[in-house]
Amino acid sequence: MSEFDDALRLKPDGPSAYAAELSDDWRIGGAINGGILLGLLGSALRETLGPGGHPDPLSLSAYYLSSSHGGPASVDTEVVRAGGTVSTAAATLCQDGVDRMRVLATYGDLGRLGGEVHATMPPPGMPPPQECVTLPPPESLDTAFLNRFELRFDPEAPSGDLAMQGWFRLADDREPDVLLLLMAVDVLPPVTFQLGRFGWAPTLELTAHVHAHPAPGWLRVRHESRHFVGGLLQEDSQVWDSTGRLVASGRQLARPPRQSN
Amino acid sequence: MSEFDDALRLKPDGPSAYAAELSDDWRIGGAINGGILLGLLGSALRETLGPGGHPDPLSLSAYYLSSSHGGPASVDTEVVRAGGTVSTAAATLCQDGVDRMRVLATYGDLGRLGGEVHATMPPPGMPPPQECVTLPPPESLDTAFLNRFELRFDPEAPSGDLAMQGWFRLADDREPDVLLLLMAVDVLPPVTFQLGRFGWAPTLELTAHVHAHPAPGWLRVRHESRHFVGGLLQEDSQVWDSTGRLVASGRQLARPPRQSN
Numbered sequence: 001m002s003e004f005d006d007a008l009r010l011k012p013d014g015p016s017a018y019a020a021e022l023s024d025d026w027r028i029g030g031a032i033n034g035g036i037l038l039g040l041l042g043s044a045l046r047e048t049l050g051p052g053g054h055p056d057p058l059s060l061s062a063y064y065l066s067s068s069h070g071g072p073a074s075v076d077t078e079v080v081r082a083g084g085t086v087s088t089a090a091a092t093l094c095q096d097g098v099d100r101m102r103v104l105a106t107y108g109d110l111g112r113l114g115g116e117v118h119a120t121m122p123p124p125g126m127p128p129p130q131e132c133v134t135l136p137p138p139e140s141l142d143t144a145f146l147n148r149f150e151l152r153f154d155p156e157a158p159s160g161d162l163a164m165q166g167w168f169r170l171a172d173d174r175e176p177d178v179l180l181l182l183m184a185v186d187v188l189p190p191v192t193f194q195l196g197r198f199g200w201a202p203t204l205e206l207t208a209h210v211h212a213h214p215a216p217g218w219l220r221v222r223h224e225s226r227h228f229v230g231g232l233l234q235e236d237s238q239v240w241d242s243t244g245r246l247v248a249s250g251r252q253l254a255r256p257p258r259q260s261n
Numbered sequence: 262m263s264e265f266d267d268a269l270r271l272k273p274d275g276p277s278a279y280a281a282e283l284s285d286d287w288r289i290g291g292a293i294n295g296g297i298l299l300g301l302l303g304s305a306l307r308e309t310l311g312p313g314g315h316p317d318p319l320s321l322s323a324y325y326l327s328s329s330h331g332g333p334a335s336v337d338t339e340v341v342r343a344g345g346t347v348s349t350a351a352a353t354l355c356q357d358g359v360d361r362m363r364v365l366a367t368y369g370d371l372g373r374l375g376g377e378v379h380a381t382m383p384p385p386g387m388p389p390p391q392e393c394v395t396l397p398p399p400e401s402l403d404t405a406f407l408n409r410f411e412l413r414f415d416p417e418a419p420s421g422d423l424a425m426q427g428w429f430r431l432a433d434d435r436e437p438d439v440l441l442l443l444m445a446v447d448v449l450p451p452v453t454f455q456l457g458r459f460g461w462a463p464t465l466e467l468t469a470h471v472h473a474h475p476a477p478g479w480l481r482v483r484h485e486s487r488h489f490v491g492g493l494l495q496e497d498s499q500v501w502d503s504t505g506r507l508v509a510s511g512r513q514l515a516r517p518p519r520q521s522n
Contacts (some may be wrong), residue, residue, distance in 0.1 A: 058465065058514065059465060061324075063367060065341065065342045080324070088324050088326060090363065104365055106466055113491050115491045117491075119486050119488060120488050120489075120490055195379065205365075207466070207468045209514050211495075225379075225380050227380060227381050227382060228379040228380045229374075229375075229379070230374050230376045232472070234470055249488065249495065253367075
């Protein structure tokens with residue numbers, strides 16, 4: 001079993017409740033990474049809605065309430081509306097008796113969507129992974145999470161812009177699927193790194209739209225902020241598969257890290 | 262009292278429940294407009310979180326479950342986390358015993374955010390409102406909603422693109438505030454009108470980020486789709502106030518209208 005699937009493992013604990021074990025292997029900056037938690041909740045919602053024919057997240061909105069640590073946690077799900085082509089459900093991640101995340105999501109079957117392309121975003125031009133670079137993490141940061149995957153940043157991306165792009169794959173070569181896309185929309189460092197602010201940017205809200213099942217291989221990921229005024233940072237992300245197809249996009253509202261010295 | 266404030270009127274009906282009266286004046290295409298419902302839920306959440314010092318929606322994610330009609334409805338709210346600088350709550354709109362919308366939102370105080378601008382989107386160049394045009398609604402559409410406001414479209418915007426932009430203000434000149442911004446992020450027709458598909462595009466999910474209190478006067482609104490593949494349409498929107506400041510942005514996932522004949 002891959003590390004990613006292991007992190008997403010759920011044990012049924014009642015009709016719509018699951019027990020999970022959060023691992024410190026996925027910790028960064030003192031807390032379990034929000035992206036792996038998104039995958040975990042996405043997996044619980046698939047357990048809940050998949051049997052009704054809606055296994056794939058089309059839209060998933062997460063509100064982050066408090067940070068999680070390694071150890072037991074629970075996920076409660078509630079079917080809000082079971083429909084013919086899509087179903088909507090809610091989920092709550094709870095740890096130590098405290099809500100960590102709340103999620104609303106609409107699931108469907110990506111295999112049944114039409115494929116006619118009216119508009120889409122092509123992937124940015126980047127050198128191949130072997131010509132891209134790994135970046136050393138800031139010394140101050142607790143970085144177990146970064147050992148779970150490979151990130152190769154585009155060395156030619158203009159610096160100074162509030163944008164980052166690169167190649168992403170899991171370290172154990174587990175191939176991408178829709179649950180990994182939920183992690184991929186938030187896997188790059190915050191674009192505020194480009195301002196020399198190397199702290200983590202706590203997400204308040206993140207909505208992921210999953211557009212298609214990804215093909216095997218490296219994913220291309222781009223994060224960009226087009227609105228960062230004072231106290232809040234809006235960050236958009238896109239994820240393309242190895243065939244160059246846009247497979248997911250995300251938008252989050254985050255608190256920026258404090259100015260580094 | 263303005264029509265808009267009247268539509269947002271809530272009567273307390275328990276500690277965290279409100280009674281509302283949906284008016285057919287806000288109906289379009291056979292259902293109450295989703296934007297006015299977003300304003301209604303935003304107003305209920307302000308009632309719930311405002312007394313704790315968090316009157317302003319920073320992020321609000323709505324999942325649309327079934328369409329509403331004129332008549333009584335109820336809004337239930339639940340405080341998920343009451344924090345120091347932000348609070349998170351959930352809300353449900355219910356009518357005829359059926360859930361119509363579910364919402365998660367984080368509120369804060371826009372007046373207490375920093376104003377340092379690292380990145381933002383300038384408004385698109387457009388002729389002034391008096392040189393922009395009103396568009397006749399498609400004949401087939403039930404259009405009471407369109408009498409509630411003025412929309413003046415930019416006649417110079419390139420046709421064919423999956424984008425629309427124009428000026429927006431309420432017909433009774435009620436000035437914009439954060440609750441009106443929740444309606445403004447979804448007030449233009451679906452960009453699929455540019456493809457000659459004049460039906461309504463039912464929203465599955467819409468997340469609004471409110472960036473600032475708007476100045477009085479006309480709002481500039483732009484909608485654009487950068488990803489519309491087959492069965493689902495992703496549409497982004499931006500709203501600028503009369504000073505040219507980006508005051509809100511939205512992103513939604515919608516089902517496209519069927520191809521018109």
